[in-house]
Amino acid sequence: MTAPARGLHRRVLDNGLRVLLVPDAAAPVVGIAVHVDVGFRSEPEGRTGFAHLFEHLMFQGSESLEKLAHFRHVQSSGGVFNGSTHQDYTNYFEVLPSAALERALFLEADRLRAPRLTHENLRNQVDVVKEEIRLNVLNRPYGGFPWILLPPVLYDTYPNAHNGYGDFTDLEQASLDDAAAFFDAYYAPGNAVLTVVGDLDPDETAALVDKHFGDIPARAVPTRPSFAEPPPDGERRESVVDANAPLPALALGHRLPDPHADLPGYLAHAVLASLLTDGEAARLTQRLVYGDELVTDVSASCGLMGAPLDARDPDTFTVTAVYPGTVDPQRIIGAVDDELATLAADGPDPDELRRVTARWASSLHREHDRLMSRMLALGSAELVQGRAELADELPGLIAAVEPSAVAAAAGSLRPDQRAVLTVTPGGAA
Helix, strand or coil: CECCHHHCEEEECCCCCEEEEEECCCCCEEEEEEEECCCCCCCCCCCCCHHHHHHHHCCCCECCCCCCHHHHHHHHCCCEEEEEECCCCEEEEEEEEHHHHHHHHHHHHHHHHCECCCHHHHHHHHHHHHHHHHHHHHCCCCCCCCCCCCHHHHCCCHHHHCCCCCCHHHHHCCCHHHHHHHHHHHCCHHHEEEEEEECCCHHHHHHHHHHHHCCCCCCCCCCCCCCCCCCCCCCEEEEEEECCCCCCEEEEEEECCCCCCCHHHHHHHHHHHHHHHCCCCCHHHHHHHHHCCCCCEEEEEECCCCCCCCCCCCCEEEEEEECCCCCCHHHHHHHHHHHHHHHHHHCCCHHHHHHHHHHHHHHHHHHHCCHHHHHHHHHHHHHHHCCCHHHHHHHHHHHCCCHHHHHHHHHHCCHHHCEEEEEEEHHHC
């Protein structure tokens, strides 16, 4: 077992499961997360939303536990739990008092070994997911904006462009055979990362991990496909109607550099997003909200899910805005282009850049003071980016971004390689 800087112990079990053990005695609690290398970009055609549906099924009982037993064991220990589905991974996690460490390891191992897949559970969870879609997308203002609505404008291929929440018809047609095939294909131990963080002894925890996870049979690990596709060869525009939206909205989407091939370039775009809209003094906030008064809200970010480095290539730089119906959206787009052109030509002021990077680095440090946040960041960095240590290095890497790198990032966001999505309130259609 290797122990790099900051006490991160890494090992690989015989069945291929990658394990990260991170002692942190700040509080008598532990966090356990399992990140599985499958997200909605990997779900088969005709089964949109299946990765998320399967996340739900993983909470419906397992080899040794009936339905809801996982919930009761965690909550009766004073813990919390959850899971989430992303573009390239699905995670399952809980945080409990450290005395419940072995209980949590057993719970996660039991469902990684064999979830309880039944027709009743499948039909029930299809209904639950459909209700979640109604609540979060269909009946909510700006539901799915921009992470569902923008990709089919910017991308061409099914993995990158389809609706990861799922189409009702696809969900209703999902079968137990589909679920079993999905589990067999993606939920092998060698396709997952187990992260344990908190008040723990590394050697004792390693023995417990061996006890509960070591006998899960090894299975073939799927070959990870490339989701690469060429950037747009011209500006693409699309408009949709949102019956629940009180005001129009727009989203601009650009392709980001591959973080594996060009991490500095990717991070320069992340800093650029902060310069544009992070805080009251940010450039687009000052110009569009307080200066020209063209928008009621504006935001820029790296990643469709709102977090940088959360996906492999291709990933998306977005600028979104909500604005009054009397405003021509082209005025907003023109103002964004002006600010990008200024930054590309002159770069940010060094003091401005230092303020933004210091604010972001401080925010990352505060976030990682929370055990759950650091645990999830370490696990996803190990799975998606190949190095858990990147989660701890990120504040320093952000602080090191130079003005010239930000200028280059701004210059790369060209109008002739972007997607423009506009949302029109239903009453105006």
